[in-house]
Amino acid sequence: MHGKSITLDKLGVTYPNGFTAVHPTSLTVQAGEFFSILGPSGCGKTTILRAVSGFVTPSTGRILIGDVDQGRKGPNERETALIFQNLALFPLMSVWENVAFGLEARGVSKRDRRAKAEELLHLVALSDQADKKPGELSGGQRQRVAIARALAVDPSVLLLDEPLSALDLKLRQHMRAELRNIQKKTGVTFIYITHDQGEALTMSDRVAVMNEGRIEQVGTADQVYSQPISAFSASFVGEANQLAGRVVDVSGEMAQIETQHGRFLGLNPASLAVGAEAIMFVRPENVAFECESNTLTTRLLRRDLEGPFVNLFLQTATGADVSMHVPNTGALGGLSEAEVRVGFDPEKATILPSGPVARTGQDIAAQ
């Protein structure tokens, strides 16, 4: 098996009802790369996947696999294999027949089909389940059957549509490692769709953050998390405290922002000019008790024990919510609730042009 690159060349998709699911987007996924598209539901990520696999016809632009324009090729003529969110295993066929279905469609003899199916079931550690029906397997096993079935057709590109979302937490974490492993072993290009940032960050070589039909940022997991380039990226990937205001001073890589909660200094990667509307993002783990700059006086609203760290919810007198992660080393005993002085390092704060931000759990619950 060998992966191939995928190029989206100004790909845009508008549905017949007039809804634009994907605005013209250009993107190249390298051959053999594990690439994730991360975004909230309805952001257009599944549409991109379905366009690459041939179920959705692009309204504009082209899709290339390797150097070949896919044009109007149907899903059964493309070198892609799609793993569906609900897996879509064939319930009336045995596990091995499921795995061998693509070969059956290509007219391979039954003996060769069975041999290839067994080889792939061995790869996903299901050799002893070949003659069972999918309904008799556990969630994780069904997952692996779906992967084996997709790999059986020697795809250049494997497209995965949130395949882990139905699994429980422990199994999900295990399958992440397994998927990564299979991808390394086979060298097939993976495009992985998810709304779960944990999945995207742990498995991927690169991640694209997507919102409302547009790709906001493409980069390694580290880059996307530590150096967000848009307000949406910063707020959707991981948690971030937000302080909205206006840029009042710029010097070199840094800028100062004036907010109703005070003035703060931070990185200015977007080279915002004085007067620009901006939001400053600070990760909860970068908020500290003892800090010389960027200080806030708050009171403690709530503390949640997360296990390895404690999540403190603070609020300033001006009404700014600040969330803070503190390692759970037992040092929080003497914390006074009435007055907590916190701050953050300017090098760990990012000022970005103001724009749409991801909805928080509170926003969603309030609907």
Place this chain on the structure above:
Amino acid sequence: MTSQRLLNAYTWTFLAFMFAPLLLMVVTSFNDVSPPSVTDWRGFTGKWYAFFWMAEADMRNDPVLRSLDRDRFIGCFVNSLQVSAVVVPLSLLLGLSGAVMLTRWRSRANGLLWWVLLSPMLAPGIILGLSALVFWGRLGVGAGLFTIMMAQVTFVAGYPLLILMARLQRQPIELEEAALDLGASPFHVFRRITLPFLLPALLSAAVIALLSSMENYNTTMFAKGGACTFATEIGAMSRNPHGHPPVINAVGTVIIVITVVAALAHAVLTRREAR
């Protein structure tokens, strides 16, 4: 408590009204008197059944049976079998195409199409029979078995359509997409994924189509011209001014038995389908 009792009484009365005539019919089919009667019991006989296979001479000796035209009756029954042999497969095919189109090929016209395809089921049978007669007459085809088939198909196809649509709506579309994605041609997808899934529903649709074709009277009556079917012949025999021969009761009893067996088979299939 009283309302419960009232409901019970109502239910039993309802069932009695429904089943008492059937029960009387079964009883009279074994009474040696014509026209059929329960009050005038003249002894147990199986001759109303044996009519269909008894020797020619025995038939001539019986005062009631000798006035009946056995060959014509059997000929009409064979006609019915011929009609359903065309109507059942044709309506399965039409119903299947309609169901696949309405559930898999989504277009804005679907709502309208649904009504167009199902309207013959709601239209009075007389109109279907007459319109088939007029339509094929214009094309130079005289009324007969062919027009009966065409007229029946228009409404019988609705049953497979409804049954298969219900089944297809339960099959996730992703199964077919996954098969297509793995390189199968649309025909291969249909044969290996869609059809095996539909098989139990196809069988029960065939049973229902067969029953409704065999028993259809009014549509057939208007489309038949000089031909006859099982149902129209029974109709003709029961219009006898001196009361109908108990042979019809015997036939009715056989039909009840077949229907009950078919209904049981259908129930078993549906249960298997639900799994």
